[in-house]
Amino acid sequence: MNEKLRNIGNHYLASGGGNTICEIFQQPEMWIKTAEIVASQHDQIRKFIEIITREPDHIIILTGAGSSDYVGRASHVSLNPFFHHRIRSVSTTDIVASPRDLLSPNRPTLLVSFARSGNSPESVATIEAADSICEKVRHLVITCNSEGHLAKLGKSRTDFYSIILPAETNDKGFAMTSSFTCMYLAALLAFSSRDSLEVMLNNLQAVSMATIRVLNDFEEIERIVSDYFFERIVYLGSGVLKGIANESALKMLELTRGKVATLSDSALGFRHGPKSFLNDKTLIILYLSADLSTYRYEMDLLKELSAERRGNKIVAVTNHSAPDLEKYVDFLINAELPMVNSHMIALVNVVIAQLLAFFKSLKLGLAPDNPFPDGEVNRVVKGVTIYPI
Known part of the structure; x- marks a missing residue:
């Protein structure tokens, strides 16, 4: 170390x-x-x-x-x-x-x-x-x-x-x-493939540097937790970023010992029932795609959610600057990776979610290294009986 x-x-x-x-x-x-x-x-x-x-x-x-x-x-x-x-x-x-x-x-x-x-x-x-x-x-x-x-x-x-x-x-x-x-x-x-491996290795250098910038400015993530006491959180992402939204929600659920209710979905899927989850104590995290066709759908949802805010807050996580984006959100995190696709940007987004869950865990008086000291949930799952096929 x-x-x-x-x-x-x-x-x-x-x-x-x-x-x-x-x-x-x-x-x-x-x-x-x-x-x-x-x-x-x-x-x-x-x-x-x-x-x-x-x-x-x-x-x-x-x-x-x-x-x-x-x-x-x-x-x-x-x-x-x-x-x-x-x-x-x-x-x-x-x-x-x-x-x-x-x-x-x-x-x-x-x-x-x-x-x-x-x-x-x-x-x-x-x-x-x-x-x-x-x-x-x-x-x-x-x-x-x-x-x-x-x-x-x-x-x-x-x-x-x-x-x-x-x-x-x-x-x-x-x-x-x-x-x-x-x-x-x-x-x-x-x-x-061998060719795409070289491209990804080159992109990884840029992604690593962007993540170091996020980590060095971790107070920006900590400020979200200190400025707004949320009891629920929603992570939204499309394509590969939907899987990242799933993981982000699980990190918050685990590190807060279930004290923060979590939900994850795609931008388009959120309107179909899960939107009912929102109340005035909900933080929405929207992972904006690097793909323009996907980004359009996400921006439509962002504008809708922004107009309908009733005490809840919105965080947009993006890889590039966009005109007027700030006026629709309460917090904006820009990884500044305009030439990198969402598959690699996903790495940065997960780190942001991890930091957010870590600081929320501390805010709630929990120990992130072991939020379940009584062993109700374990680092490696216990108590599973495997039966023959």
Whole structure:
């Protein structure tokens, strides 16, 4: 840990947030380390993937539980256009409960498992279910723990390929922070072509610098929490940013011990019932897309929500300056990345959500490193019985 991170951690140590804040702040460095790991293995990873993708009726399933599930939800939107829309995101919890409904015995399957610890019972059970049901299946594991069950399982099998991320990404804090963003980034890089890999690596430098600016100005995020006491929060995003909205809402729910009610949706989907969630104690976070056609729909919703405000507040998170945007919101966060697509901007947006949840947790008198000291909710899920298929 470098001196800056050590000082940040020490500052929040007494309030029970030293690990979490360090793991939030270390992310730009971890992204570079993750990129180096994946880039150094890129040819081997692609050869492993192509054993399945060259089959005419193949399917790729991205899977995980909780935040690891949201890695799949976000990344499959980014990856699908490059794989003939044959990628699905299905949680391990759904597969374990209904494996024959969600796994195909006849289609060659690449099961991509995301796991911070690699020890969740559903992660292991999903692999066992796929081995039992699918006639032809290979496993790509992206994990933060070289000593976890999934990583060890991969060492003894030729139908496995494990991408082990930097040890620091195996977050010590309760909530997944650097583990989430590094697994998401690793998926984008692993499935990229050689040409697109180079583009993403170049963009990653800009995204890392933008995130460092956000982190250096963290008081701007803290001010949202201090200026407005919200009891509910809504995260809205479209495309890949809907998966990021899902993860953002979960971070707030976890770190505030459920004291802040959370909701996530797409910009267009929000009008269809979920908008009923709004009251005068609701903070709305709108992730604006870098895609112009999507952005138009989001701006229409933003103008509508702005006109209908009744004590609630709105935050817009954008990657570029736009005329008149400020007049529709109470808080504006600009990552200043006009030439970068939403798939990469997603990394910055998650960090903003993590900071917001961290400071709200402190505001409520909780310890972000362990908001559930009595163990009602655990860092690695406990109490799950796995039954035979």
